[in-house]
Structure formats: C-alpha cells, structure tokens
Amino acid sequence: MKLAWSDVTPETVFLNRRSLLAGLGAAAVLPRAAQAAAERPNSWDEITSYNNFYEFGFDKGDPAANAGALTTDPWAVEIGGLVDRPGSYAVSDLAPGDALEERIYRLRCVEAWSMVIPWLGVPLSRVLNAVGVQPGAKFVAFQTLLRPEEMPAQRTRALDWPYVEGLRIDEAMHPLTILATGLYGKPLPNQNGAPIRLVVPWKYGFKSIKSVVRITLTDRQPVSTWQAMQPREYGFYANVNPQVDHPRWSQATERRIGAGLLAGRQETLMFNGYGEQVASLYAGMDLARNY
Numbered sequence: 001m002k003l004a005w006s007d008v009t010p011e012t013v014f015l016n017r018r019s020l021l022a023g024l025g026a027a028a029v030l031p032r033a034a035q036a037a038a039e040r041p042n043s044w045d046e047i048t049s050y051n052n053f054y055e056f057g058f059d060k061g062d063p064a065a066n067a068g069a070l071t072t073d074p075w076a077v078e079i080g081g082l083v084d085r086p087g088s089y090a091v092s093d094l095a096p097g098d099a100l101e102e103r104i105y106r107l108r109c110v111e112a113w114s115m116v117i118p119w120l121g122v123p124l125s126r127v128l129n130a131v132g133v134q135p136g137a138k139f140v141a142f143q144t145l146l147r148p149e150e151m152p153a154q155r156t157r158a159l160d161w162p163y164v165e166g167l168r169i170d171e172a173m174h175p176l177t178i179l180a181t182g183l184y185g186k187p188l189p190n191q192n193g194a195p196i197r198l199v200v201p202w203k204y205g206f207k208s209i210k211s212v213v214r215i216t217l218t219d220r221q222p223v224s225t226w227q228a229m230q231p232r233e234y235g236f237y238a239n240v241n242p243q244v245d246h247p248r249w250s251q252a253t254e255r256r257i258g259a260g261l262l263a264g265r266q267e268t269l270m271f272n273g274y275g276e277q278v279a280s281l282y283a284g285m286d287l288a289r290n291y
C-alpha cells in the first residue's frame with residue numbers, strides 16, 4: 001500500500017521534516033517566509049488528478065488519464081547555447097538524489113485556482129552553474145518533449161508544439177527557481193511533468209514547464225507558447241499580480257483546490273506571496289505593461 005506523507009504525518013511532522021532538510025542547507029538561502037509554511041499542502045490525490053498538461057488533453061483529468069504511457073526513462077536534457085559545457089545530461093546528473101531539497105510552494109494558475117505543493121528538486125542555478133553560463137547569456141529557453149506517439153494532443157494543432165517557455169537569466173538564477181523531479185518525497189508522476197520540470201513559484205503556473213528536454217542559454221528574449229498564442233492575454237513575465245487582471249477575468253482572488261465548497265475564494269498575493277524574495281528583480285518596471 002502506498003501512503004503519501006499527508007496520510008501518515010500530521011502537519012507538525014511535516015514542518016519538522018522541513019526544518020531538518022533546511023538544516024542540511026536549504027535554509028541558508030531560503031527564509032522561512034519563502035515556504036508556504038502556514039498552509040496545508042494539497043493532498044497527493046489533488047496534486048496528481050487536477051492538472052494542466054495540454055499535451056495529454058485539455059480537461060483537468062486528462063493528464064492523469066493519459067500520461068501513464070509516457071516513456072520517461074531513458075531521458076536526456078540537452079543543454080546548449082551560451083554555456084561552457086553544452087551536452088546531453090541525464091536527470092540523475094542534473095538532480096542527483098543527495099542534492100534534492102524539499103520546497104513547499106504555492107502554485108497559482110493563471111486560470112485563478114491554486115494549490116500548495118511539496119516539491120522535491122534542485123535549484124536551477126545549481127544546474128546552470130555546473131554547465132557554465134557565458135557572460136552573453138541574458139535569457140534561458142526551455143522546451144518540452146515532442147513525442148506525438150505518446151502525447152495524444154500533439155497529434156492536433158491545439159497548441160504550437162512543442163510547448164516552450166523562457167526566463168530572464170536573473171529569474172533563472174534566483175534561489176526560489178527549481179527543477180523538480182519529485183513531490184511528496186516520491187518521483188514526479190507523469191501528469192506533473194516527469195521526469196523533470198521547472199517550478200517558478202512567483203509566476204503563473206504556465207511558466208513552470210513540464211517534461212523538459214532542452215535548456216538553451218541565449219541573448220534574446222524567448223517567446224513562450226501562451227504568449228505566442230495570445231499575446232494580449234499572456235505575457236513573457238507572467239508574474240502573479242492581483243492588480244493586473246487577465247482581459248477576461250479578475251486575478252484578485254483564487255480558488256484553493258480542495259478547500260471545500262464553503263471555503264470561499266482567497267485573496268491572491270502579489271508575486272504569489274514571494275514578493276520579499278523577488279520584487280527587487282522588477283524594480284522600476286511597469287508590471288501592468290510587462291505582464
């Protein structure tokens with residue numbers, strides 16, 4: 001029988017475990033407030049059955065229903081562009097077991113729902129430092145696997161496949177930005193972006209690209225899939241911002257998945273609650289223009 005931590009450990013044990021992990025190094029760069037500490041993580045079932053992963057279909061249940069057949073081993077991530085050591089890297093090279101940290105982060109989808117997810121992963125900066133970022137690199141571009149045989153919606157033209165995303169180099173190097181390979185202490189289920197996916201907790205969920213096969217350091221701002229599709233609605237930055245509405249709905253509040261019918265909506269936090277850590281990245285920028 002498989003039990004998630006949430007089934008066997010009350011929140012206090014969860015918190016103790018976190019400070020244990022923190023003692024091993026994560027806390028040095030990550031203040032307590034950066035964790036979604038006061039909030040109860042969503043259950044394994046919620047996190048793995050309510051997903052956006054359009055390669056497997058557009059309904060929230062489609063990824064869980066259809067992603068099981070995805071081959072995630074072997075897997076290679078091609079890292080190239082403006083780096084000293086370009087090449088094809090295994091997941092175990094990028095995120096070895098002894099380097100994994102737990103990060104309990106809020107995830108806020110642009111569709112105005114949210115969860116709290118206990119990821120396991122490594123800082124993206126660790127990977128970028130290992131491959132050697134050249135001085136000319138200003139942005140990082142990411143690409144998801146293109147494999148229509150195993151990703152049924154890639155046989156349609158619903159999106160311009162493969163799914164692509166991008167970050168500015170300072171966003172990519174920020175200590176909160178991770179490459180995740182697990183959740184609840186277990187390997188990532190396919191529907192959550194196995195075997196390795198990006199997690200950028202202060203941005204709308206669509207920036208956190210799943211099942212990454214290519215990382216390219218570049219001097220040009222990459223165009224991301226949703227931005228290309230509908231540039232008035234989805235920008236390059238996509239920072240969570242309750243003051244800048246989506247053209248078709250308000251971003252002021254959100255629905256926490258699993259909160260129950262009577263819980264009501266909760267207020268969306270600037271930068272998804274990570275402003276203390278990341279606001280300085282955007283000093284002087286007009287966030288209504290750079291949405």
Ligand SMILES: Nc1nc2c(c(=O)[nH]1)N[C@H]1C(S)=C(S)[C@@H](COP(=O)(O)O)O[C@H]1N2
Binds near residue numbers: 050052
């Ligand atoms: N390749 C790929 N990555 C993706 C998506 C997608 O459709 N394809 N959906 C994004 C969106 S909109 C969200 S909200 C998050 C959801 O992550 P989760 O299902 O693990 O909660 O994944 C993001 N990453």
Ligand SMILES: [Mo]
Binds near residue numbers: 108111206
């Ligand atoms: Mo999303």
